[in-house]
Amino acid sequence: MDQRIVMIDPGTGQTLTEEQHDERLATAAALLRRRGVRAGDTVLICLPVGSDLLVAADAVMAAGAAVSPLAPDGDGLWERVVTSSARLMISDDPRALAAAQDSRIRVVMSAAELGA
Amino acid sequence: MADAPRHNLPAEPNRFVGRERDIGDLCAMFDETRAVTLCGVGGIGKTRLALRVAHRLLDDFADGVWAVELAKISRPELVVQEIAEVFGLESERGRDLTDAVVTRLAGSSCLVLLDNCEHLVEATAHAAAALLAGCPGVRVLATSREALRIPGELIWHVPPLDLPGSDPSAAESVQLFLNRARAAGTQLGEESLPDVARLCRALDGLPLALELAAARTRMLSPGQIADRIDDRFALLTSGDRTAPARQRTLAAAVEWSHDLLSEAEKTLLRRLSVLAGGFDLDLVERVCAEPPLSESRMVTLLGALVDKSLVICDEDRGRFRLLDTIRQFAAERLADSDEERMVRDLHLRVLCKLQERAFDAEFLTPGVTWRERLAAHTGSRDRLADQRAALEWALRSGNITMGLRLCMRSSGLLSLGGSAAEVVGWVERLLRQDLSLVVPEQIGLAKGYLAYGLLSRDDLDSGLAAAREGLAGMAGDPFVLATAHTVAGGALLRMGRGDEATVHIDSALAVARENGDRFNEAGALIEASIYSLQRGRQREAQRGAEDAYAVANAHGHPWILAMAASHLGLAAETRGDLESAAEHYDAAISWLRELGNRGDLAQNLARSGRVCAQLGDLPAARERLAEALAMARECGLRQAMNRCLVSLATLARAEGDLESAVLASSAVATLRESMGQRTGSVKVDELLSAARAKLGEGRTTSLWSRGRSRPPYEVATQVLEGRRPEPATGPLQVGPVRGSLLTAREQEIAGMLTRGLSNKAIAEELVISPATVARHIANIMDKLGYTSRAQIAVWAADHGVPSA
Structure with missing residues (x-):
């Protein structure tokens, strides 16, 4: 496989090659399935812009679900989380995690857990 | 042990509504995940959901599913004891009970449901972690307001029931409310649906809140209840104002339901909080009937609380209990009142009196x-x-x-x-x-x-x-x-x-x-x-x-009768009257069965087996020793296991099987050492010299060390089944992977992965989008149980899947 770079993380400056992307995406998608994500579901992703976000979003799509992205510093975050119909959320953001307590989200995964 | 019960799950008190998808998801998770904790506020339905999941998983665990109810205990050290009791284990001096539980479950495939852990999180986490580490076939399902924080735990937040949308009658929360209202004798028609929907939203779909509200539908319409709940929300007095909204909603519902009670009903409810487990009317009359209440009113008052869903009862209204959430609320009310000391003192006195009376009758x-x-x-x-x-x-x-x-x-x-x-x-x-x-x-x-x-x-x-x-x-x-x-x-x-x-x-x-x-x-x-x-x-x-x-x-207590009969047996055995000994041991065995004392029972079965072996009745000896062995393993008592092995050595010798006798005796020596007991005896020395003479030094030594290196239960089972010691077999062959599960497209992509192609390259070759490729790969991994692309490539190469 070629070493084509598909992403440069704006925070760390680290690069993500196509090979890394495909591999992490596959692993993350398999894990999402195991956590109950099915075709037609919505998954909330509240991660800062970067390679984690890219891989997480692609993994959610690969698992057959729809991505509902949320900016960690955005307005109305609490409202969006609490009223969301998502069953799973991918986030490390403390405000999003607190809001999840009052939502219908069953499972919360961190970026690290997802391996994304 | 084929017909032994495979679960201890309680019967559900009423119909379970909704959560189909959740139950399915949770059941599927136990394929990969070893510990799932259902988290959420009190009253959200963690226990009911857990029981549902446990019921459905019954066929997935060869050794069954076992619920450990922790709400009724308050001391951390009782957590392991409670688990041990569920599995029928007994404590032994110098033996860590956690260790006994782990040993007992090490080879089992079972689901352990730890219900209501929040007040004992640390002790429960410790026990659960030990189980997971030492027992590969064990899965843990816990319910708790907070996570256990053990390695590998999946925290699963239990949501409220679905709220009504465009079709209110399809919503889980509405269905639960209507079901419980019907059970309370209220038939609500189509016209009340909008109000029911409004109420369900006001109660945020919280099951316990819905149950409490539905119990009031004979007096108030759903609309009236919704109005009052809204008012209540503004007046909330108990609980933490900074707590999550859901917790406050529940507190409002419980307070509202409580405030509708008569003074006498309130008094009874808070007094009931001192009763620890399930209770019957008799205990309520003894502990809760002090003025201003009276014994004669207890039936009516308790019935009123049952009708309001604040007290739960079994079908024939013989046993009652409080939900943990309600018990805590009632206990807070009791603490706020001036009668806590009086009621708890009375509870202590009543228990003393009841136990003294029972003791008198027993002894x-x-x-x-x-x-x-x-x-x-x-x-x-x-x-x-x-x-x-x-x-x-x-x-x-x-x-x-x-x-x-x-x-x-x-x-x-x-x-x-x-x-x-x-x-x-x-x-x-x-x-x-x-x-x-x-x-x-x-x-x-x-x-x-x-x-x-x-x-x-x-x-x-x-x-x-x-x-x-x-x-x-x-x-x-x-x-x-x-x-x-x-x-x-x-x-x-x-x-x-x-x-x-x-x-x-x-x-x-x-x-x-x-x-x-x-x-x-x-x-x-x-x-x-x-x-x-x-x-x-x-x-x-x-x-x-x-x-x-x-x-x-003349006294008549089954235990002292058994001890006396057993001793008669020992006296007879000592003087060589084996027939009488067998009879006495059997008498002791039947008394101990009545009593349900398995430690002493295992000992007497082992003795009986030993005597039968000496009498030459080998089938009877085998039968008794098999039961003794199963029981010793079940109760986790090393002393009982020790006695079984001693008797098995006797049995093997009686059959002329010196090899098994040596094996059993060496296991005895190991077990005794682990219990800190003296080892070695004239009998063993005599056995070993007989074995050396017949089997040779090398074989005897090898048998002795084999008996010492394996778990005592395994050695005992082998000797019992009369299997000759065999050389160890190699590792099991891995079964074939189910490649035929893959669709043609998935097979094609799996093959292309062996060429090391990227998703984009595959997409170009097949003229599909990279996202679609990623999705196919996710499906392949799901079907084959893999976690990386590389595994698929290896599998495809091994199975000759064409790479182009």
Whole structure:
């Protein structure tokens, strides 16, 4: 496989090659399935812009679900989380995690857990 | 053991509504995940959901699913004990109970449901982590308001029920409300749906809140309830104002329901919070009927609370309980009232009285049949949860005298019924408190009783010391006096100090006879006869054993009858009368079956098996030893396992199978060492020299070391099944992978992965989008159970999937 770079993380400056992307995406998608994500579901992703976000979003799509992205510093975050119909959320953001307590989200995964 | 029960899940009190997808998801998670914790606020339905999941997983676990209810206990050290009790394990001196549980479940495939962990998170987490680490086939499902935080735990937040959308009647919350309203006798028509939907939204779909509201539909319409709940929300007085909205909604619903109660109903509800486990009307009448209430109103008041869904009852309204959330609310109300001390003191006194009465019927009252003695024993054991709560209060309120009294009348805490000698812990805790207000005689009695508990844990030195201290100070209770003397005598006999023992045994006999206490008289006669056997006086021993049996028979307690019968068997076996020995052991076995005491039962089965083997009745020997072995394993008692192995060695020798005899004997040696016991005996030396002569030095040594290197239970099973020791077999072959599950497209992509192509390259080749490729790969991994692309490539190459 070629070493084509598909992403440069704006925070760390680290690069993500196509090979890394495909591999992490596959692993993350398999894990999402195991956590109950099915075709037609919505998954909330509240991660800062970067390679984690890219891989997480692609993994959610690969698992057959729809991505509902949320900016960690955005307005109305609490409202969006609490009223969301998502069953799973991918986030490390403390405000999003607190809001999840009052939502219908069953499972919360961190970026690290997802391996994304 | 094919027909042994495979679960202990309680029956559900009413219909379970909704959550189909969640149940399916959760069941599927146990394929990969070993621990799932259902988290959420009280009243959100964690327990009901967990029970549903557990029921559905019944066929997935060969050794079943087992619920451990933790709401009723308050001490961290009781967590493991509660788990041990569910699995029928018994405690043993010098053995960590967690270790016993892990050993017992190491080879099992089962689901352990730890229900209501939040008040004991640390102890529960510790126990769960030990189980997961030591028992590969065990999965844990926990319910808790907070996570256990153990490795590998998946935290699953239980959401409220679905709220009504465009079609209100399809929503889970609406369905639950309507179902419970119907159960309360209210048929709500189509026209009330909008109000029901509004109410469900106001209650945020919280199951407990919906149940409480539905129970009121005979008096109020759904619209009226919704209005009042809204008002209530503004007036909320209890709970934490910064708590999550859901918790506040629930608090509002509970408060609202509570405020609608009459003063008398409120009083009863808060008093009920002192009852620890399930309860019956009788206990309510005794503990909760103080003025302003009265005994005659209890049925009506309790019924009213049941109708309002604040108290849950079984179908025939015989047993009642409070949901944990309601119990906590009621306990807070009780703490706010001025009657907490009064009610808890009364609970302690009532328990004391009930247990004393049961104790009298079980041990002291003359002329009682064994069935009545057994009923008293069972009744006492059924009050264990309340007894523990009462002892906890005795400690907290400094009422040491009453606490000690309750301990001394606790047959349920003793080893008679086969349970752990938990009484030791309670007496020791109580004796560590300020004793300045306790009369010295009472302390003496408590120590005498403590001695009994210590001896039944095989703790000879401490038992003797406690008995002596107790004897020096006690007065006023001849039963305990005689018991302490018997314990001292028994301990000394087992230490080989017969001369000192006889002094105590004679005193025990004198006290017991003077007071018509046949239980202790029989016990002392057995000890005296053991001493005769020790000195080789067989006829004297036989006479003593017969006397003991006659006195035990006159008393009628199944346990003392079993002990006397067992001792008669031992006396007969010692003088070589094997037929009589077998008969006596069998009599002891049937008494112990009545009592449900499995530790002593395993011992007597092992003895019976040994005698049958010597008599040449090998099938009978095998049958008894098989049961003894299963029981020893179930209760996790190493002493019982040890006796099984000794008997198995005898059986193997009787069959001329020297190899198995050596194997069993070496396992005995290992087990004894692990228990800190002396090993080696004339019998073993004789066996080994016979084996060396027949099998040769090398084979004997190899058998001996094999018996020592494997788990005792495994060795015992092998010897029991008469299998000749075989060389170890190689690792199992891995089964074929189910490649045929893949679709043609998935096979094609799997093949292309062996060429190391990127998603984009595959997409270009197949003229599809990279996202679609990623999705196919996710499906392949799902079907094959893999977690990386590389695994698929290896699999495809191994299975000859074409790469182009």
